[in-house]
Amino acid sequence: MAVRGLETVVSPAAGTSRRHRSWTTHLALILAVLIISAPLLFALIKSTQESSVVISPSMVPGTSFFENLGNVWTSANLGRYMFNSLVVALAVTTGKTILALMAALAFVYFRFPFKSVAFTLVLLSLMLPTEVLIVALFDLVSRDLKWANTFAAIIVPFLASATGTFLFRQHFLNIPTSLADAARIDGCGPLRYLTHVLIPMSWNTIGALAVIQFVYGWDQYIWPLVIMQQDDKQVVQVGLRKLIDVGGQTDWGGVMAGAIITMLPPLLVFTALQEQFSRGFALSEDK
Numbered sequence: 677m678a679v680r681g682l683e684t685v686v687s688p689a690a691g692t693s694r695r696h697r698s699w700t701t702h703l704a705l706i707l708a709v710l711i712i713s714a715p716l717l718f719a720l721i722k723s724t725q726e727s728s729v730v731i732s733p734s735m736v737p738g739t740s741f742f743e744n745l746g747n748v749w750t751s752a753n754l755g756r757y758m759f760n761s762l763v764v765a766l767a768v769t770t771g772k773t774i775l776a777l778m779a780a781l782a783f784v785y786f787r788f789p790f791k792s793v794a795f796t797l798v799l800l801s802l803m804l805p806t807e808v809l810i811v812a813l814f815d816l817v818s819r820d821l822k823w824a825n826t827f828a829a830i831i832v833p834f835l836a837s838a839t840g841t842f843l844f845r846q847h848f849l850n851i852p853t854s855l856a857d858a859a860r861i862d863g864c865g866p867l868r869y870l871t872h873v874l875i876p877m878s879w880n881t882i883g884a885l886a887v888i889q890f891v892y893g894w895d896q897y898i899w900p901l902v903i904m905q906q907d908d909k910q911v912v913q914v915g916l917r918k919l920i921d922v923g924g925q926t927d928w929g930g931v932m933a934g935a936i937i938t939m940l941p942p943l944l945v946f947t948a949l950q951e952q953f954s955r956g957f958a959l960s961e962d963k
Contacts, residue, residue: 716939723932730929744933748919754934756908757915760827762941764911765893767831772889773882776840781870783841784848785856795845801838806899814902825906830899834892840885847881848874883952891942912938 722730723745725738748754782788783795806813813833818824823832851874859869875882897913904910916938919931946953 719932719935723929723936725929727927727929730932740929741933744927744929745937747927748930748934752915752919752930752934753907754912754915754919754937757910757912758938758941760909761894761896761912761938764827764830764896765890765941767827768834768893769886769889771831771835772837772840773885775835776837776844776885777870777875777878777882779841780844780848781866781874783845785866785869798838798841801836806834810899810902813899817903824903825909827909829903830896830911833899834896837885837889839888843881843885844878847878851877880952880955883949884955887946887949887953890945894942 718735721735721737724741725734725736726740729738779798783791817829817833821828823829855873856869859873864872895913896911897917900911901914901917904914916931916934919934920926
C-alpha cells in the first residue's frame with residue numbers, strides 16, 4: 677500500500693490478499709454451518725425415506741415424508757402431544773413474563789427491607805435446576821396439592837423466572853427515573869405505570885424472554901415424564917420418546933418425521949421474534 681499525498685492507493689497484491697481472507701472466512705463459516713446442521717440434515721433426509729431404506733447408509737432423499745408423518749400423527753397421537761406442549765409452553769411463557777415484570781418493578785421502584793438479600797436469593801435460584809428439586813417437587817405436587825396428571829403440575833411450578841426478573845430489572849434500571857417521578861406527580865399508580873410506560877418501552881426485552889421461555893416450555897421432558905401418567909395429557913418430547921420401541925421394531929422414518937415437525941413451533945416463534953430477541957440482549961442505550 678502506497679500513500680501519495682492525501683490519496684491512498686491499494687496495490688494489486690493487497691487487494692488479492694484481502695479477497696483471499698474473505699474467501700477463507702466464508703469457507704470457514706460455511707463449514708461451521710454444515711457441521712452444526714449435520715444432525716438436522718440427516719434427520720430431514722431420513723424422514724423422507726421408506727422404512728426399508730431409512731436404516732441403510734443411503735443419504736438420497738425419498739418421497740415418503742408425508743406418509744411417515746401421517747403414520748406418527750395418527751397412530752402415535754403426535755398431534756395431541758403437540759397441542760399439549762403448545763398449551764404448556766404458551767402458559768409458561770405468559771405466566772413467567774407477567775410475574776417477572778411485576779418482580780422487576782418491585783425490585784427497582786419499591787423500597788422494602790432486605791431488598792438486596794431477596795434479589796440475591798432470586799439469582800441463587802438459577803443454580804438450582806429442576807432435576808435437583810424433582811423429588812421434593814414431586815411430593816409437593818402429587819401428595820400435598822393433588823395436581824398429578826393435570827396441566828397445573830407442569831405449568832405452575834415453572835411460572836417463577838429468575839432469568840426474566842434479572843433481565844427486566846436491568847432494563848428498568850436503564851430507564852430514566854424522571855419518568856417515574858413524572859408519573860407519580862400525575863397520580864399514576866405502580867400498575868398503571870407498568871402497563872402504560874414500562875411495558876411499551878420493554879417490547880424487545882419481552883420478546884427476548886418470550887423466545888427463551890417458549891423453547892424451555894416446549895422442550896420439557898424429565899418433569900412431565902415423572903408427574904404425568906395419563907397419555908392424553910403428555911407433552912411432545914415424551915411422546916417422541918415413546919415412538920422408539922426399544923424391544924421391537926422402530927419406524928425410524930416416522931421418528932425422524934416427528935422430530936422434524938416438532939421443531940417447527942419453536943422455530944416459528946424465534947423467526948417471528950428474532951428482531952426483538954437480538955435487540956433485547958443488545959448492550960446499548962437504545963435497548
